[in-house]
Amino acid sequence: MIFSKDYVGYLARQTVKHLIAEKMIATTHPAVVNEQVTAAMIEELALEDRINDEVRVILEAFQSDMLKTGASYPEMFKKVKNELARKYKAVL
Numbered sequence: 020m021i022f023s024k025d026y027v028g029y030l031a032r033q034t035v036k037h038l039i040a041e042k043m044i045a046t047t048h049p050a051v052v053n054e055q056v057t058a059a060m061i062e063e064l065a066l067e068d069r070i071n072d073e074v075r076v077i078l079e080a081f082q083s084d085m086l087k088t089g090a091s092y093p094e095m096f097k098k099v100k101n102e103l104a105r106k107y108k109a110v111l
Contacts, residue, residue, distance in 0.1 A: 020064045027064065031057040067111050074099045 022030075035052050038044045046052050077099055078085070078092065085095060104111050 020061070020068055022064060024061060027060050028053075028057045031060055066107070066109050070100060070103050070107065070109065070111070073103055 020027075032053050035044075035049055035056055039046065039049060044052070074096055078095060081095075084090075085092065100111075103109075
C-alpha cells in the first residue's frame with residue numbers, strides 16, 4: 020500500500036469530520052464511523068497490492084514460456100495487471 024495506515028486513519032477522520040460538518044451524515048458515535056471508514060479505505064487501497072501479488076503468481080507460472088518467446092516481464096506485468104483490474108472492476 021502506498022500510504023501508511025496512520026495516514027489512512029487521518030484521512031478517514033478528516034473525511035468523517037467533514038461529512039458531519041456538512042450534515043451529509045449524522046452519528047452519535049463518530050469514533051465507530053471513523054473505524055469503519057478507515058477499514059474500508061485500507062481494504063480498497065490494499066486491492067492494488069493483492070492484484071500485484073496475483074500478477075506475480077501468474078507470471079511465475081508462465082516464466083518459461085516468456086523466456087522462450089522473449090516477452091518482456093514489465094510489459095507482461097502491465098498487461099496482466101490491466102486485465103485483472105478489469106476483471107475486479109478496480110480503478111488503479
